[in-house]
Amino acid sequence: MGSNVNRRWLLAARPSGNLKDSDFQLDTQPMPEPGEGEFVIKVTHLSFDPTQRGWIGGDTYLPAVKIGEVVRAGGAGEVVASKNPNFPVGMKVQGAVGWQEYCLTDGKGWWPTVPLHPGLSPELALGLFGTTGITAYFGLLDIGQPKAGDVVLVSGAAGATGSVVGQIAKAMGCTAIGIAGGKTKCDWVVETAGFDACIDYKSEPVAKRIRELAPKGVNVVFENVGGEILDAALANLALKARVILCGGISSYNAASAAEIQGLKNYMQLTVMRARMEGFIVLDYAARFGEAAQALGKWMAEGKVKSIEDVQEGFENIPATLRRLFEGKNFGKQLLRL
């Protein structure tokens, strides 16, 4: 198997506020041996997602990662030892591998292991065709129900999900307006991700700019950020608007409720007869194939592309998670081990 140890990143402390080096601890174990029905995945790629901050912070829609446990993460790799006939040695797979070099699993659980589609690179499988693209797809279409001609506002537009949302919106005949931090990102959102416009929340008055770009209001808001950014969107809703509450990265690092920026414009939901709804992509597991088909078709037509930001090296895993909260990633954040 090319190695006889398994390096792992464990959760060392329940994080409070911004993530610190001391929240994680490097650990070395003997190479795991599969028992009956089990197999070992050599992890080659890890996926980084804002929701991981929730998983290590406390109980959410999944039980919290415990102190001393391997940090929960999706990823891809290759089976290198197996006592499970469904997952033979040499098979490329994806699933919940965690922050470690080798993952011992029975393939079941909250995120089952599945074979990697033969036509997909690990980057594409974890990016556009991973939870990122699927989150964009179901959130925008199922909750947001956009119609051609609608104005779709996307916060975190340079992020993994946001950048796909805007591309899908454009593919459906909508106007896509992004919100991102800094000129470099905003240029990227328009030039690379193909949005019609992007508002720089670091240098522009967001509510005013939304009003200028969408004087009749926004029909769909795909929210990844929360706080003041969401308040600016709520102030500019069109009648019967749909607000998709996908994430609230602005609050994930808050150490206490007092640090959370409260929403002030929520009564605009009443004035505009509008709806704000949350969702969790795992609830759509039975329909993932539908999303993959649609995304594949748009990709073949050149309407949607996968955009990845790939870091390198096992040592850099904790720092790569922090990139999401420091606004450093462009598109889907991955790491190659």
Add this chain to the structure above:
Amino acid sequence: MGSNVNRRWLLAARPSGNLKDSDFQLDTQPMPEPGEGEFVIKVTHLSFDPTQRGWIGGDTYLPAVKIGEVVRAGGAGEVVASKNPNFPVGMKVQGAVGWQEYCLTDGKGWWPTVPLHPGLSPELALGLFGTTGITAYFGLLDIGQPKAGDVVLVSGAAGATGSVVGQIAKAMGCTAIGIAGGKTKCDWVVETAGFDACIDYKSEPVAKRIRELAPKGVNVVFENVGGEILDAALANLALKARVILCGGISSYNAASAAEIQGLKNYMQLTVMRARMEGFIVLDYAARFGEAAQALGKWMAEGKVKSIEDVQEGFENIPATLRRLFEGKNFGKQLLRL
């Protein structure tokens, strides 16, 4: 016609913060004379609703009442002069009469004048069968979609709409939990309005009490208050919960955004895959008959009753509106001229 002057309450100033006497101005005009197609209603009853604070505060879902205009209000009365064959002298009617003794109208506009149903007292027509009951009906059923066995949480439970929402919830086989201010009100909510329980937000920790009364979370929240009360509800949602954003009386008197208590727990909508949606009862105008039929059936079965709080006297009109924001009313606030 028994009088030759028409006393009116005009909007004297755009209110800021709590309503003041100086926001309104008493005015006396000659008795109006109907032109072709017009008629004059002698106003006998006025309806008081939190949304009136919005109408005089600025543009909302209706254009703001202008300075110097009669304050907009629903009410009931009798036609005392007419050049409109559809509204002959002696007919009892209801509609947007405004804060005045005599209303000159052509019966059209944002809230058309309609004959009072012969079987209904003005109190019943403006209360259970008025916007109050209809708001409760469409908000709870259309937006909240309660199922038998659901837990329905109602803030402002002693108010006009809230007290009807709880009764409808009970009629549909749900558990109804109210939130109101003070022991007298809470006792009234349980004993008179028939809720299963009522939380006193002035003396009890609301979030903790919701958790005790609904350990599996609340399926439907009918929100009339907003702010901290809504945050406590959001912290206790069941999976796929529906939050009906009917009103936010806690913020209506805020002079500026800085005074509004922001919502902090909105990301619970994502964790619980829940939905928060606003509505305006006027949008349901075409279906008002459906609500009246259902409410009439429940009333005949003794499941829902109309509960009114009737003040007296033209002079007391502005003070009666303030009762809503001082939490003084039990059930539907009316005034008899």
